[in-house]
Amino acid sequence: MSNEAVYGIMFYLVSAVVLLSAVAAVTLRNLIHAALFLAISFVSVAGIYVLLHADFLAAVQVLIYGGAIPVLIAFGVMLTRTPGAAGSNPVNTKTYIWGLGITGALFAVIMLSLLKSKFAMQGLISKEPSIEGLARLMLGDFLIPFEFAAILLLAAMIGAIILARGGEAK
Amino acid sequence: MLKEYFGVLLFAGVAAIIPLAVFAVSYLLSTKKDTPEKGLAYECGMDTRGETWVQFKSGYFLYALIFVVFDVETVFLYPWAVKFGQLGLFAFVEMLIFIAILLIGYWYAWKEQVFRWK
Numbered sequence: 299m300s301n302e303a304v305y306g307i308m309f310y311l312v313s314a315v316v317l318l319s320a321v322a323a324v325t326l327r328n329l330i331h332a333a334l335f336l337a338i339s340f341v342s343v344a345g346i347y348v349l350l351h352a353d354f355l356a357a358v359q360v361l362i363y364g365g366a367i368p369v370l371i372a373f374g375v376m377l378t379r380t381p382g383a384a385g386s387n388p389v390n391t392k393t394y395i396w397g398l399g400i401t402g403a404l405f406a407v408i409m410l411s412l413l414k415s416k417f418a419m420q421g422l423i424s425k426e427p428s429i430e431g432l433a434r435l436m437l438g439d440f441l442i443p444f445e446f447a448a449i450l451l452l453a454a455m456i457g458a459i460i461l462a463r464g465g466e467a468k
Numbered sequence: 469m470l471k472e473y474f475g476v477l478l479f480a481g482v483a484a485i486i487p488l489a490v491f492a493v494s495y496l497l498s499t500k501k502d503t504p505e506k507g508l509a510y511e512c513g514m515d516t517r518g519e520t521w522v523q524f525k526s527g528y529f530l531y532a533l534i535f536v537v538f539d540v541e542t543v544f545l546y547p548w549a550v551k552f553g554q555l556g557l558f559a560f561v562e563m564l565i566f567i568a569i570l571l572i573g574y575w576y577a578w579k580e581q582v583f584r585w586k
Contacts, residue, residue, distance in 0.1 A: 374529075455576075
Protein backbone atom coordinates (compact mmCIF):
# COMPACT_ATOMS: atom_id res chain seq x y z
CA MET A 299 0.00 0.00 0.00
CA SER A 300 1.25 3.47 -0.80
CA ASN A 301 1.93 6.05 1.86
CA GLU A 302 -0.98 8.21 0.67
CA ALA A 303 -3.43 5.31 1.00
CA VAL A 304 -2.29 4.55 4.55
CA TYR A 305 -2.53 8.26 5.37
CA GLY A 306 -6.06 8.41 3.97
CA ILE A 307 -7.19 5.33 5.87
CA MET A 308 -5.72 6.65 9.12
CA PHE A 309 -7.35 10.06 8.60
CA TYR A 310 -10.81 8.62 8.05
CA LEU A 311 -10.38 6.12 10.90
CA VAL A 312 -9.36 8.83 13.38
CA SER A 313 -12.08 11.20 12.12
CA ALA A 314 -14.69 8.46 12.55
CA VAL A 315 -13.58 7.92 16.17
CA VAL A 316 -13.72 11.70 16.81
CA LEU A 317 -17.22 12.07 15.37
CA LEU A 318 -18.75 8.87 16.78
CA SER A 319 -17.47 9.54 20.31
CA ALA A 320 -18.72 13.14 20.05
CA VAL A 321 -22.18 11.84 19.09
CA ALA A 322 -22.04 9.39 22.01
CA ALA A 323 -21.08 12.24 24.36
CA VAL A 324 -24.19 14.14 23.32
CA THR A 325 -26.70 11.28 23.25
CA LEU A 326 -25.71 9.04 26.20
CA ARG A 327 -28.01 9.38 29.20
CA ASN A 328 -25.36 8.84 31.89
CA LEU A 329 -23.35 12.03 32.33
CA ILE A 330 -20.17 10.19 33.39
CA HIS A 331 -20.30 8.00 30.26
CA ALA A 332 -20.81 11.15 28.20
CA ALA A 333 -17.75 12.74 29.83
CA LEU A 334 -15.63 9.65 29.10
CA PHE A 335 -16.67 9.67 25.44
CA LEU A 336 -15.86 13.39 25.29
CA ALA A 337 -12.36 12.52 26.55
CA ILE A 338 -12.02 9.87 23.81
CA SER A 339 -13.09 12.46 21.25
CA PHE A 340 -10.49 14.95 22.54
CA VAL A 341 -7.68 12.38 22.50
CA SER A 342 -8.59 11.31 18.95
CA VAL A 343 -8.34 14.94 17.83
CA ALA A 344 -4.68 14.63 18.91
CA GLY A 345 -4.44 11.89 16.25
CA ILE A 346 -5.61 14.40 13.62
CA TYR A 347 -2.92 16.83 14.80
CA VAL A 348 -0.30 14.09 14.44
CA LEU A 349 -1.47 13.44 10.88
CA LEU A 350 -1.05 17.18 10.20
CA HIS A 351 2.58 17.05 11.48
CA ALA A 352 1.66 19.20 14.48
CA ASP A 353 3.38 17.05 17.10
CA PHE A 354 3.56 19.68 19.84
CA LEU A 355 -0.12 20.52 19.44
CA ALA A 356 -0.92 16.79 19.68
CA ALA A 357 1.03 16.54 22.95
CA VAL A 358 -0.78 19.60 24.31
CA GLN A 359 -4.12 18.15 23.23
CA VAL A 360 -3.43 14.91 25.12
CA LEU A 361 -2.11 16.73 28.20
CA ILE A 362 -4.83 19.36 28.50
CA TYR A 363 -7.88 17.91 26.75
CA GLY A 364 -7.06 14.29 27.53
CA GLY A 365 -6.03 14.92 31.12
CA ALA A 366 -7.16 18.16 32.69
CA ILE A 367 -10.54 18.89 31.07
CA PRO A 368 -12.11 15.44 31.73
CA VAL A 369 -10.93 15.71 35.34
CA LEU A 370 -12.66 19.10 35.65
CA ILE A 371 -15.85 17.74 34.03
CA ALA A 372 -15.82 14.68 36.29
CA PHE A 373 -15.40 16.92 39.34
CA GLY A 374 -18.18 19.17 38.05
CA VAL A 375 -20.48 16.15 37.83
CA MET A 376 -19.45 14.98 41.30
CA LEU A 377 -20.13 18.40 42.82
CA THR A 378 -23.62 18.88 41.40
CA ARG A 379 -26.55 17.10 42.97
CA THR A 380 -28.52 14.95 40.58
CA PRO A 381 -31.10 12.28 41.37
CA GLY A 382 -29.02 9.48 39.85
CA ALA A 383 -26.65 8.35 37.16
CA ALA A 384 -29.28 6.98 34.75
CA GLY A 385 -30.97 10.26 33.76
CA SER A 386 -28.15 12.67 34.46
CA ASN A 387 -27.77 13.82 30.85
CA PRO A 388 -31.32 14.61 29.73
CA VAL A 389 -32.19 15.52 26.16
CA ASN A 390 -33.87 18.84 25.47
CA THR A 391 -36.37 17.96 22.75
CA LYS A 392 -38.00 21.41 22.70
CA THR A 393 -35.07 23.14 21.01
CA TYR A 394 -34.21 20.43 18.46
CA ILE A 395 -35.29 22.64 15.55
CA TRP A 396 -33.25 25.61 16.76
CA GLY A 397 -30.17 23.45 17.31
CA LEU A 398 -30.54 21.88 13.89
CA GLY A 399 -30.97 25.29 12.25
CA ILE A 400 -27.99 26.92 13.97
CA THR A 401 -25.60 23.98 13.42
CA GLY A 402 -26.81 23.70 9.82
CA ALA A 403 -26.10 27.40 9.22
CA LEU A 404 -22.67 27.08 10.85
CA PHE A 405 -21.91 24.01 8.72
CA ALA A 406 -22.94 25.91 5.57
CA VAL A 407 -20.72 28.90 6.45
CA ILE A 408 -17.71 26.70 7.19
CA MET A 409 -18.20 24.59 4.04
CA LEU A 410 -18.60 27.69 1.86
CA SER A 411 -15.40 29.28 3.15
CA LEU A 412 -13.57 25.94 2.86
CA LEU A 413 -14.65 25.47 -0.75
CA LYS A 414 -13.80 29.05 -1.68
CA SER A 415 -10.31 29.20 -0.15
CA LYS A 416 -7.24 27.87 -1.90
CA PHE A 417 -4.87 25.87 0.27
CA ALA A 418 -1.18 26.38 -0.43
CA MET A 419 0.03 23.30 1.42
CA GLN A 420 3.26 22.66 -0.50
CA GLY A 421 6.38 23.62 1.42
CA LEU A 422 4.54 24.66 4.56
CA ILE A 423 4.95 21.37 6.41
CA SER A 424 8.44 21.08 7.85
CA LYS A 425 10.00 17.67 8.21
CA GLU A 426 11.61 18.35 11.58
CA PRO A 427 9.44 18.05 14.71
CA SER A 428 7.77 21.39 15.43
CA ILE A 429 8.92 21.27 19.05
CA GLU A 430 12.52 22.16 18.13
CA GLY A 431 11.63 25.52 16.62
CA LEU A 432 9.04 26.15 19.33
CA ALA A 433 11.57 25.68 22.11
CA ARG A 434 14.01 28.06 20.40
CA LEU A 435 11.35 30.74 19.85
CA MET A 436 9.61 30.39 23.20
CA LEU A 437 12.77 30.67 25.30
CA GLY A 438 14.49 33.10 22.92
CA ASP A 439 12.57 35.75 20.98
CA PHE A 440 9.32 35.37 22.92
CA LEU A 441 10.82 35.41 26.39
CA ILE A 442 8.57 38.12 27.83
CA PRO A 443 5.25 36.58 26.62
CA PHE A 444 6.51 33.26 27.99
CA GLU A 445 7.03 34.71 31.47
CA PHE A 446 3.69 36.52 31.19
CA ALA A 447 2.05 33.14 30.61
CA ALA A 448 3.29 32.17 34.08
CA ILE A 449 1.75 35.34 35.56
CA LEU A 450 -1.52 34.60 33.73
CA LEU A 451 -1.55 31.09 35.17
CA LEU A 452 -0.80 32.51 38.63
CA ALA A 453 -3.70 34.95 38.31
CA ALA A 454 -6.01 32.15 37.15
CA MET A 455 -5.00 29.96 40.08
CA ILE A 456 -5.42 32.66 42.74
CA GLY A 457 -8.72 33.76 41.16
CA ALA A 458 -10.01 30.19 41.20
CA ILE A 459 -9.06 29.78 44.86
CA ILE A 460 -10.78 33.05 45.82
CA LEU A 461 -13.92 32.16 43.82
CA ALA A 462 -14.13 28.61 45.15
CA ARG A 463 -13.64 29.71 48.77
CA GLY A 464 -15.82 32.81 48.51
CA GLY A 465 -18.86 31.16 50.06
CA GLU A 466 -16.98 29.68 52.98
CA ALA A 467 -16.39 31.39 56.31
CA LYS A 468 -12.82 32.49 56.90
CA MET B 469 8.20 11.33 10.53
CA LEU B 470 4.65 9.99 10.71
CA LYS B 471 5.92 6.39 10.56
CA GLU B 472 7.29 6.80 14.10
CA TYR B 473 3.74 7.23 15.33
CA PHE B 474 2.76 3.70 14.30
CA GLY B 475 4.34 2.63 17.58
CA VAL B 476 1.85 4.89 19.40
CA LEU B 477 -1.01 3.40 17.36
CA LEU B 478 0.15 -0.13 18.18
CA PHE B 479 0.42 0.82 21.85
CA ALA B 480 -3.12 2.26 21.84
CA GLY B 481 -4.42 -0.85 20.08
CA VAL B 482 -2.87 -3.23 22.61
CA ALA B 483 -4.07 -1.02 25.47
CA ALA B 484 -7.61 -1.26 24.07
CA ILE B 485 -7.45 -5.03 23.50
CA ILE B 486 -6.18 -6.02 26.98
CA PRO B 487 -9.18 -4.77 29.02
CA LEU B 488 -11.60 -6.15 26.40
CA ALA B 489 -9.82 -9.52 26.60
CA VAL B 490 -10.06 -9.48 30.41
CA PHE B 491 -13.80 -8.81 30.21
CA ALA B 492 -14.22 -11.50 27.54
CA VAL B 493 -12.36 -14.11 29.60
CA SER B 494 -14.35 -13.35 32.73
CA TYR B 495 -17.57 -13.44 30.68
CA LEU B 496 -16.71 -16.84 29.22
CA LEU B 497 -15.42 -18.48 32.41
CA SER B 498 -17.62 -17.03 35.16
CA THR B 499 -20.80 -18.67 36.43
CA LYS B 500 -23.84 -16.60 35.62
CA LYS B 501 -26.02 -16.65 38.70
CA ASP B 502 -27.30 -13.20 39.62
CA THR B 503 -28.34 -12.36 43.15
CA PRO B 504 -29.41 -8.90 44.37
CA GLU B 505 -26.27 -8.73 46.52
CA LYS B 506 -24.06 -9.08 43.45
CA GLY B 507 -25.61 -6.00 41.89
CA LEU B 508 -24.72 -3.79 44.86
CA ALA B 509 -22.02 -1.17 44.64
CA TYR B 510 -18.88 -2.44 46.35
CA GLU B 511 -17.99 -0.36 49.38
CA CYS B 512 -15.26 -2.17 51.31
CA GLY B 513 -17.59 -5.12 51.76
CA MET B 514 -20.16 -3.09 53.72
CA ASP B 515 -23.78 -2.71 52.60
CA THR B 516 -24.29 0.64 50.91
CA ARG B 517 -26.64 3.08 52.62
CA GLY B 518 -28.70 5.62 50.67
CA GLU B 519 -27.78 6.91 47.25
CA THR B 520 -24.47 5.94 45.66
CA TRP B 521 -24.54 9.11 43.53
CA VAL B 522 -23.74 11.76 46.14
CA GLN B 523 -22.59 15.35 46.09
CA PHE B 524 -18.91 15.89 46.91
CA LYS B 525 -17.37 18.76 48.86
CA SER B 526 -16.08 21.73 46.88
CA GLY B 527 -12.71 21.12 48.53
CA TYR B 528 -12.06 18.39 45.97
CA PHE B 529 -12.62 20.82 43.13
CA LEU B 530 -9.77 23.07 44.29
CA TYR B 531 -7.37 20.14 44.01
CA ALA B 532 -8.57 19.65 40.43
CA LEU B 533 -8.14 23.36 39.62
CA ILE B 534 -4.59 23.47 40.97
CA PHE B 535 -3.85 20.26 39.07
CA VAL B 536 -5.03 21.94 35.86
CA VAL B 537 -2.75 24.95 36.43
CA PHE B 538 0.29 22.73 36.88
CA ASP B 539 -0.83 20.59 33.94
CA VAL B 540 -0.67 23.70 31.78
CA GLU B 541 2.76 24.41 33.25
CA THR B 542 3.84 20.98 31.96
CA VAL B 543 2.98 22.15 28.44
CA PHE B 544 5.53 24.96 28.82
CA LEU B 545 8.10 22.68 30.45
CA TYR B 546 7.87 20.13 27.66
CA PRO B 547 9.68 21.96 24.80
CA TRP B 548 12.26 23.24 27.27
CA ALA B 549 12.93 19.71 28.55
CA VAL B 550 13.23 18.30 25.01
CA LYS B 551 15.82 20.89 23.91
CA PHE B 552 17.48 21.30 27.32
CA GLY B 553 20.93 20.30 26.06
CA GLN B 554 21.08 22.99 23.37
CA LEU B 555 19.32 25.85 25.14
CA GLY B 556 21.97 26.65 27.74
CA LEU B 557 22.06 28.54 31.03
CA PHE B 558 19.90 31.49 29.96
CA ALA B 559 16.90 29.27 29.21
CA PHE B 560 17.48 27.45 32.49
CA VAL B 561 17.25 30.74 34.44
CA GLU B 562 14.12 31.69 32.45
CA MET B 563 12.48 28.42 33.39
CA LEU B 564 13.47 28.90 37.05
CA ILE B 565 11.69 32.29 37.00
CA PHE B 566 8.66 30.66 35.31
CA ILE B 567 8.45 27.97 38.00
CA ALA B 568 9.08 30.52 40.78
CA ILE B 569 6.10 32.61 39.62
CA LEU B 570 3.85 29.54 39.74
CA LEU B 571 5.23 28.55 43.14
CA ILE B 572 3.80 31.84 44.45
CA GLY B 573 0.38 30.45 43.54
CA TYR B 574 1.20 27.20 45.30
CA TRP B 575 2.32 29.15 48.37
CA TYR B 576 -0.94 31.14 48.24
CA ALA B 577 -2.98 27.93 48.07
CA TRP B 578 -1.01 26.61 51.03
CA LYS B 579 -1.55 29.84 52.99
CA GLU B 580 -5.30 29.78 52.22
CA GLN B 581 -5.39 26.23 53.65
CA VAL B 582 -6.66 24.70 50.42
CA PHE B 583 -4.81 21.50 51.25
CA ARG B 584 -6.12 21.28 54.80
CA TRP B 585 -8.69 18.56 55.33
CA LYS B 586 -11.53 19.69 57.53
